[in-house]
Amino acid sequence: MVHKxxxxxLAGALGASVAGIKLxxxxxxxxxxxxxxxxxHKVLVFPDQHLTAAQHVALGERFGELEGAHPNLAKADAPxxxxxxxxxxxxxxxxxxxxDLTFTDTPPLMSILNMVTCPQxxxxxxxxxxxxxxxxxxxxxxxxxxxxxxxxDARPHGNREAMAIHPVVRVHPETGEKALYVNEHFTRxxxxxxxFESEALLAFLTRWVQNPRFTxxxxxxxxxxxxxxxxxxxxxxxxxxxxxxxxxRVTVLGDKPxxxxxxxxxxxxxxxxxxxxxxxxxxxxxxxxxRDDDAQAAE
Numbered sequence: 001m002v003h004k005x006x007x008x009x010l011a012g013a014l015g016a017s018v019a020g021i022k023l024x025x026x027x028x029x030x031x032x033x034x035x036x037x038x039x040x041h042k043v044l045v046f047p048d049q050h051l052t053a054a055q056h057v058a059l060g061e062r063f064g065e066l067e068g069a070h071p072n073l074a075k076a077d078a079p080x081x082x083x084x085x086x087x088x089x090x091x092x093x094x095x096x097x098x099x100d101l102t103f104t105d106t107p108p109l110m111s112i113l114n115m116v117t118c119p120q121x122x123x124x125x126x127x128x129x130x131x132x133x134x135x136x137x138x139x140x141x142x143x144x145x146x147x148x149x150x151x152x153d154a155r156p157h158g159n160r161e162a163m164a165i166h167p168v169v170r171v172h173p174e175t176g177e178k179a180l181y182v183n184e185h186f187t188r189x190x191x192x193x194x195x196f197e198s199e200a201l202l203a204f205l206t207r208w209v210q211n212p213r214f215t216x217x218x219x220x221x222x223x224x225x226x227x228x229x230x231x232x233x234x235x236x237x238x239x240x241x242x243x244x245x246x247x248x249r250v251t252v253l254g255d256k257p258x259x260x261x262x263x264x265x266x267x268x269x270x271x272x273x274x275x276x277x278x279x280x281x282x283x284x285x286x287x288x289x290x291r292d293d294d295a296q297a298a299e
Contacts, residue, residue: 003030007037014129014233015216016041023225024055031062034227038110039174043127043216043228049114050223053248056114057082059225060250064109067251087117087246095239096156097128097210098185100230100251103154103162109254113226113247122241126217130179130232133209134169137180145169147264150182150202151189151284163287165191167259168205172232178260179232180209189284192265209234230254 003021010016016037021030023046038044051059057080060066066082101107134142145168154162168190170181184206190198217238218226228235231254267288 003027005030005033005037009041010043010045010218011216013132013214013216014042014127015045015218016043017045017047019047021046023049023059024051026059026062035063038227038229042129042131042233043218043226045218045227046225047221048223049225051114051225053080053083056080056112056248057250060112060252063112064252067108067253082250084249084251085246086249087244095237096183096185097206097234097236098183099130099181099234102152102166102181102183102186103164105164106254106256107166108230108251110230111228111249111251113249115220115222115224115226115246116248117244117246118220118222118224119241119243119245122238122243123245124217124219124238124240125226125235126215126238127228127233127235128209128211128215130170130181130209130214130234131172131177132214133211134178134180136214137208142169142178145180145205146178146260148193149191149259149263150187151191151287152186153188153283154186155188156185160283163283165287166257167263169260170231170257171260173255173258177232180205181257182206183209183234191267191284192263194268198268231257 003026005018006020008017008019018034018037026034034044057066060082068081099107100111134145137145148168149165150168152164152166153160166181168180168182170179171177172179182202182205184202187202187206189195190201193201220226230251267284
């Protein structure tokens with residue numbers, strides 16, 4: 001039986017609430033419909049689901065291969081190797097805008113979040129639409145950004161060695177839409193610019209994506225399931241709650257981000273002496289050297 005999904009958009013830019021289905025009983029046709037809705041709305045919430053850990057994992061597996069433990073923050077007592085749990089009682093969690101795990105070569109495709117325990121008030125999550133953010137930039141800015149790449153690292157997780165370089169403008173592999181692909185949490189450096197230029201540009205871009213007209217704010221309830229397309233969104237937890245807040249998340253493996261065009265310029269560190277560069281230039285130099293050494297070893 002195919003369920004008749006009832007859709008309620010939550011904001012002009014992205015986000016929708018879906019009723020009329022129990023996800024634990026979803027058919028293959030239901031899952032295909034949800035995939036289409038997720039591509040269109042980028043963030044979906046399903047109230048009153050109350051999935052068990054096993055049902056949560058089984059649901060995630062219907063969207064693709066799941067990641068194992070979180071690369072830096074996994075807990076030994078998680079209810080499943082595929083579930084990442086975050087528990088807090090007084091804010092302070094994920095309260096910077098970010099796309100998940102952009103410091104990896106293949107960041108996640110999507111995540112499915114189960115709100116296990118919810119405070120009485122506060123702890124909402126906001127998402128922003130990176131396709132809309134890119135589309136509203138001026139043509140000269142778009143033209144420049146499409147030729148640039150950025151260094152991301154896992155410093156917020158206490159792991160400076162986990163690094164990856166991705167295009168500043170990413171192309172959605174299914175729709176071909178262009179999305180702005182830098183974030184304040186993990187993005188450290190524009191590869192082709194000097195430190196001062198990079199700092200100024202990243203400060204502008206990371207503020208730009210936070211413009212309210214690109215965003216949606218989700219007010220959670222216990223048992224609600226949330227899904228988001230991690231390729232073209234960022235999210236932010238509002239640090240304004242007191243009381244237990246427990247979320248469990250499963251994450252679907254992603255692919256390597258592809259840019260709108262090939263990088264057009266050399267990395268800055270190839271045109272500057274290392275002694276004259278900043279800390280993030282040194283990080284970039286180290287990453288590029290490691291990548292070049294790996295490539296030579298593979299030949």
